[in-house]
Amino acid sequence: xxxxxxxxxxxxxxxxxxxxxxxxxxxxxxxxxxxxxxxxxxxxxxxxxxxxxxxxxxxxxxxxxxxxxxxxxxxxxxxxxxxxxxxxxxxxxxxxxxxxxxxxxxxxxxxxxxxxxxxxxxxxxxxxxxxxxxxxxxxxxxxxxxxxxxxxxxxxxxxxxxxxxxxxxxxxxxxxxxxxxxxxxxxxxxxxxxxxxxxxxxxxxxxxxxxxxxxxxxxxxxx
Amino acid sequence: xxxxxxxxxxxxxxxxxxxxxxxxxxxxxxxxxxxxxxxxxxxxxxxxxxxxxxxxxxxxxxxxxxxxxxxxxxxxxxxxxxxxxxxxxxxxxxxxxxxxxxxxxxxxxxxxxxxxxxxxxxxxxxxxxxxxxxxxxxxxxxxxxxxxxxxxxxxxxxxxxxxxxxxxxxxxxxxxxxxxxxxxxxxxxxxxxxxxxxxxxxxxxxxxxxxxxxxxxxxxxxxxxxxxxxxxxxxxxxxxxxxxxxxxxxxxxxxxxxxxxxxxxxxxxxxxxxxxxxxxxxxxxxxxxxxxxxxxxxxxxxxxxxxxxxxxxxxxxxxxxxxxxxxxxxxxxxxxxxxxxxxxxxxxxxxxxxxxxxxxxxxxxxxxxxxxxxxxxxxxxxxxxxxxxxxxxxxxxxxxxxxxxxxxxxxxxxxxxxxxxxxxxxxxxxxxxxxxxxxxxxxxxxxxxxxxxxxxxxxxxxxxxxxxxxx
Numbered sequence: 001x002x003x004x005x006x007x008x009x010x011x012x013x014x015x016x017x018x019x020x021x022x023x024x025x026x027x028x029x030x031x032x033x034x035x036x037x038x039x040x041x042x043x044x045x046x047x048x049x050x051x052x053x054x055x056x057x058x059x060x061x062x063x064x065x066x067x068x069x070x071x072x073x074x075x076x077x078x079x080x081x082x083x084x085x086x087x088x089x090x091x092x093x094x095x096x097x098x099x100x101x102x103x104x105x106x107x108x109x110x111x112x113x114x115x116x117x118x119x120x121x122x123x124x125x126x127x128x129x130x131x132x133x134x135x136x137x138x139x140x141x142x143x144x145x146x147x148x149x150x151x152x153x154x155x156x157x158x159x160x161x162x163x164x165x166x167x168x169x170x171x172x173x174x175x176x177x178x179x180x181x182x183x184x185x186x187x188x189x190x191x192x193x194x195x196x197x198x199x200x201x202x203x204x205x206x207x208x209x210x211x212x213x214x215x216x217x218x219x220x221x222x223x
Numbered sequence: 224x225x226x227x228x229x230x231x232x233x234x235x236x237x238x239x240x241x242x243x244x245x246x247x248x249x250x251x252x253x254x255x256x257x258x259x260x261x262x263x264x265x266x267x268x269x270x271x272x273x274x275x276x277x278x279x280x281x282x283x284x285x286x287x288x289x290x291x292x293x294x295x296x297x298x299x300x301x302x303x304x305x306x307x308x309x310x311x312x313x314x315x316x317x318x319x320x321x322x323x324x325x326x327x328x329x330x331x332x333x334x335x336x337x338x339x340x341x342x343x344x345x346x347x348x349x350x351x352x353x354x355x356x357x358x359x360x361x362x363x364x365x366x367x368x369x370x371x372x373x374x375x376x377x378x379x380x381x382x383x384x385x386x387x388x389x390x391x392x393x394x395x396x397x398x399x400x401x402x403x404x405x406x407x408x409x410x411x412x413x414x415x416x417x418x419x420x421x422x423x424x425x426x427x428x429x430x431x432x433x434x435x436x437x438x439x440x441x442x443x444x445x446x447x448x449x450x451x452x453x454x455x456x457x458x459x460x461x462x463x464x465x466x467x468x469x470x471x472x473x474x475x476x477x478x479x480x481x482x483x484x485x486x487x488x489x490x491x492x493x494x495x496x497x498x499x500x501x502x503x504x505x506x507x508x509x510x511x512x513x514x515x516x517x518x519x520x521x522x523x524x525x526x527x528x529x530x531x532x533x534x535x536x537x538x539x540x541x542x543x544x545x546x547x548x549x550x551x552x553x554x555x556x557x558x559x560x561x562x563x564x565x566x567x568x569x570x571x572x573x574x575x576x577x578x579x580x581x582x583x584x585x586x587x588x589x590x591x592x593x594x595x596x597x598x599x600x601x602x603x604x605x606x607x608x609x610x611x612x613x614x615x616x617x618x619x620x621x622x623x624x625x626x627x628x629x630x631x632x633x634x635x636x637x638x639x640x641x642x643x644x645x646x647x648x649x650x651x652x653x654x655x656x657x658x659x660x661x662x663x664x665x666x667x668x669x670x671x672x673x674x675x676x677x678x679x680x681x682x683x684x685x686x687x688x689x690x691x692x693x694x
Contacts, residue, residue: 085537102517154552180553184584185518188591193556216507 001116003027004045006036006062007078008054016049019105020112033057040066045073046116049108052079052090060093067094074115078103087183106171106217113168130166131223133202133210135159144202154179155198162211162221171218195219239414243406250402258391266384270359273377274340277361280310281373288365296371297323311345311358311374319370329372331362338363345376357381416445420452432460462531473523480519484512522652525584529659535578538664540693544569544607546579547617550586551605554594562599569607573615576693577664585660588653589619589686597623601680609692614666618687620673625684631670657688666690 003025007013010031017027028043030036034056040048052059063075077090077098087098096118097111128135134143140156142149151159157179162170172191176182195211203209212220280303288296293314300312304325313324319334321327330343339362344355360374419437426434435456436449488509494500529535551567558565575582593603601622609615626634634654654668661668666689673683 088537104514180549182553182583182587183580184587185521186553186587186591188557188594190553190557193560194553196560197556 001025001046002044003112004030004036004039004043004048004073006030006033006039006048006054006059007051008032009051016108019109023109023113025112033059033062036062037065040071040073041069047112048073048075049112050075050077050095052077052081052086060089063094074118076108076111076115104171104216106169106214107173110169110171110174110217114165114170114174117165117168128160128163130163130221131210133163135163142202144206149201151198151201154194155201158194158198159202162219166221166223169214169217169220174218237414238417239407239410242410242413243403246406246409247399247402250398250405254395254398254402258394262387262391266387269380269383270377273359273375273380274361277310277359277373277375281361281363281371284312284371284373285363285365288367288369288371293322293367293369296365296369300324309376311360311372311376313372313374315370315372317368317370322369324372326372326374329362329370330358330360330374331372334362334370336364343374345374413445416449420445420449423449423452423456427456432456432463470527473520473527477516477520477523480516484509484516487512519652522656525581526652526656526659529581529656529663532663535581535660535663538576538578540574540576541579542571543573543575543577543582543615543617543690544571546583547586547605547607550583550590553587554590557594558603561594561597563594563597564602565605566602567605569605570609573607573609574693575615575664575690577690578660581660581663582688582690585657585688586617586619588657589617589688592653592686593619593621593623593684596684597621598680610689613692614689615692616687616689618669618685620683620685622673622677622680622683625673625682626670628672634670654686657686661688661690664690 001024003020005013005016005020005027007016007029008031013029013031017029020027028039028045030039033054036048036050036054037057040062048063050059050063054062057065059077059079063077066073066075074096075094077095078101079086079090079098080101090098096115099108099111126137128137132145135141135156136143137160142151142156142159158175161175161179172189173185175191175195176184176186199209199211203211210221210223212222214220284296284299287299296314300314300323303310304312311324311326313326313329314322315329316322319329326345331339331341340359341362342357342359345358347354347356356376356378358374359377360372362370362372364370423434423436435453438446438449438453440446488505491500491505491508495502495505548567548569551565551569555565590603590605597603603622604620605617606620607615607617658668669685669687669689671685671687673681673685675682
């Protein structure tokens with residue numbers, strides 16, 4: 001997996017590169033928007049991490065230019081601007097995800113993984129399968145080892161997200177953003193309770209638990 | 224001063240001065256036209272009439288000459304010299320010698336034979352003194368070759384003209400004075416109004432944001448400008464105060480958690496150095512603490528931004544009940560897990576114009592508190608309904624210990640945590656954010672007693688976010 005990091009803060013970019021390298025990603029760094037544009041035009045990447053505010057060409061302009069040129073590489077915006085309006089601007093410009101600084105590495109890696117993976121499964125699926133767990137998106141039915149599992153609508157959405165990102169860590173914030181579409185941090189761990197409920201439904205009574213808690217990051221659904 | 228450029232004294236560059244000058248110029252131009260007309264209509268008219276009289280006299284004498292020759296003219300001259308209009312006559316022979324008349328010599332020099340007008344002086348004796356009086360005359364050659372001169376004393380006309388001119392000068396001076404006075408009056412008025420505004424601008428530039436322009440109630444453009452300026456300054460002052468407050472708040476609010484973080488890191492460092500602590504554990508603790516500080520920072524920033532903006536950004540119209548149902552769904556499992564009974568009464572169609580994310584967060588914070596402080600076995604109730612006033616209210620009632628009457632205003636302040644809740648997690652920002660959200664939407668946050676004491680439970684707390692209904 002190849003990542004392009006477009007970030008003018010060198011120290012931050014280096015730290016990011018180290019963290020991503022440890023997670024198995026190969027990184028190329030660009031120090032500003034213009035360099036980033038050149039790099040993105042010259043080479044193919046699986047994910048681009050783009051800072052919003054940079055000298056010469058800001059992140060939004062960079063991504064807009066690339067999208068106009070037909071470049072569809074998934075983009076994760078990094079920004080110190082965390083207002084709802086800023087997030088919307090970033091996503092409208094063609095960004096695929098938005099992460100507010102400062103962030104935890106686990107959060108960054110989880111989101112980069114999610115973006116990189118999303119690209120692989122391009123076609124519209126109607127049936128998701130992870131190990132012996134099956135989800136029929138049309139009949140809205142879930143089965144494990146042939147046994148029907150009854151889920152509430154939200155639990156269904158939660159499981160769908162986890163299955164689409166099977167094998168990857170997903171953070172609590174990601175779940176809150178992607179499943180509930182909220183952009184704030186609840187003080188208590190409401191998400192944990194939802195996940196533990198879901199876990200009791202899909203793992204209880206089966207010999208092998210699928211839904212793992214990843215320490216310091218979030219959760220992972222393993223086959 | 225070099226380059227021959229003369230800097231005008233300040234007064235000459237002022238608007239009042241220029242206005243006065245303009246006023247004066249306009250007045251003078253109008254007056255000149257006026258006075259010129261008066262001159263032509265009076266003095267000019269007098270001169271014309273004299274000329275006509277002379278011409279008529281000349282024609283009449285010429286007619287007499289045609290009828291009866293030189294002798295008749297001579298006779299006429301003698302008769303007419305005694306008539307009411309004192310014409311001056313001179314009849315001369317073909318070669319210019321005097322035949323008869325009331326003057327000795329023609330004032331016309333180099334007579335060519337064509338009719339000639341002239342202005343001249345006649346000598347007269349008034350009370351024994353010789354005086355020169357202005358006169359005007361016409362000299363013509365009669366058909367027989369004799370030369371006739373007819374003149375008239377115009378001293379009276381001249382005196383009249385002088386009077387008129389003097390009157391005109393006086394009028395001119397008066398006009399200029401009036402123009403000056405008018406100009407000064409108008410420009411003083413303008414300059415006072417502008418001066419007041421300039422003073423305010425200067426004061427504001429000097430840092431006094433409280434300066435305001437006087438509004439005189441005359442409802443003219445200056446009043447309008449002053450009112451507009453004042454309104455602008457009010458807004459600016461509010462915004463500045465908001466920002467200053469936000470800055471102060473952030474600085475204040477972050478100092479304590481950062482101090483705590485630093486102390487912990489220092490202790491951990493000493494422990495690790497002394498071989499007592501586990502570095503991994505210390506680092507992981509530090510990371511967790513940092514996350515806490517960041518969370519606090521984000522909450523404080525959100526509150527400060529809302530307070531500074533004074534209005535919620537990106538407001539949309541949505542059903543508060545629907546949003547409440549969403550948020551309730553988020554908290555329901557947590558309630559169940561903690562052994563709390565959770566119920567909701569949501570009247571659909573409660574439209575509000577608000578920022579969805581902020582209101583969701585406010586509701587989440589209220590529910591968070593209820594879940595946190597209500598002991599197992601208690602109940603949490605979420606309601607959304609319209610009040611009789613038309614306002615829309617989302618309220619959460621719990622059966623926890625509640626907040627004593629005297630503390631209710633205080634718990635809304637940032638970082639205030641009541642004594643018996645010290646052990647619960649949180650930084651004490653939840654209700655402050657709710658209050659900020661309410662305020663930014665022209666709504667309010669209300670805290671009341673819950674359902675009252677029931678056994679060990681209660682009296683509970685009822686927290687209501689009240690927003691204006693959208694139509």
